[in-house]
Amino acid sequence: MKNGGAAQQFSIKDLEHFTGVKAHTIRMWEQRYELLDPKRTSTNIRHYSGEDLKKLLNVRFLMENGFKISKIAEMKGADLISQVDRTQESQGLQSSIFHSLKLSMLHYDEALYRSVVDAYTEEHGLDRTVLDVFLPFLAQIGVLWLTNSICPAQEHFISNLMRQSLQAGVDRLSVQSDEDQAVVVLFLPERETHDISLLFVHYLCILNGYQSIFLGANVPFEDLLNVAAQFPEAKFVSYCTAHPSPSNAQDYVQKVERQFVGSSNEFYLGGRMFDGIKPTTNVKLAKDGGSLVGLLFS
Secondary structure, eight states: OBOOSSSOBBOHHHHHHHHOOOHHHHHHHHHHHOOOOOEEOTTOOEEBOHHHHHHHHHHHHHHHTTOOHHHHHTOOTHHHHHHHHHHHHHHOOHHHHHHHHHHHHHTTOHHHHHHHHHHHHHHHOHHHHIIIIIHHHHHHHHHHHHTTSSOHHHHHHHHHHHHHHHHHHHHTSOOOOOTTSOEEEEEEETTOOOOHHHHHHHHHHHHTTOEEEEEEEEEOHHHHHHHHHHOTTOEEEEEOSSSSOGGGHHHHHHHHHHHHTTSSOEEEEESGGGTTOOOOSSEEEESSHHHHHHHHTO
């Protein structure tokens, strides 16, 4: 994907990664229905515009909701958008929210993000918004980023909007100071920087009456030992997306166990890299955010 100049250019593989529609299917739709009209470079390589990607996302959305490609191909311009809007209103499922968030991210559309997230939060609350929308969507865009289907700026844009939503939720809560409060220390290991899930746990901890100490991202392991010396009963919580890597997850768990053996500190580690790893005496593991929250507040 090229991002320089006035408009983005996408290869057919970019479209495949972003929409889930196979490249050969895209070509077939072009030939049979003239669905898209790719341009060509001076070296005769096909490329697609942001509008082409947006249209294909809309086509995929309608097909997921029962429409035939032959019927969709007959819809032109505003008719296609209107049908997408009507379908979203009628089904109200998570897929429609993800669809809107993809478009918000693609076009840097903060107003669209706020309209979708504010409506869901008003109906279901911030906690369900994070579990039902934010975390699954971030998992999706993580794959898109790894395949170069979106640029880092787009990922930063949507992530920072989510972070603002969570921080606003935290700021609305009353923080108590009580020596008898249970202490939770929130951290991300070194090289781990994606803190949205951790910020959500921070919100839940305050909501549930814990003293929540938010250390944030990229925390050296030695610092955890220093904090544990001051809070010997604290629970340490981390939700990881990239580090430690799956191949190093077992070593990280064993390191925690060695350093904290015999202590009263407990560790709650979440993330897909811990799926299949055996917990230890001091370390409890969860493969996703919902499971981590369940462990911590059970």
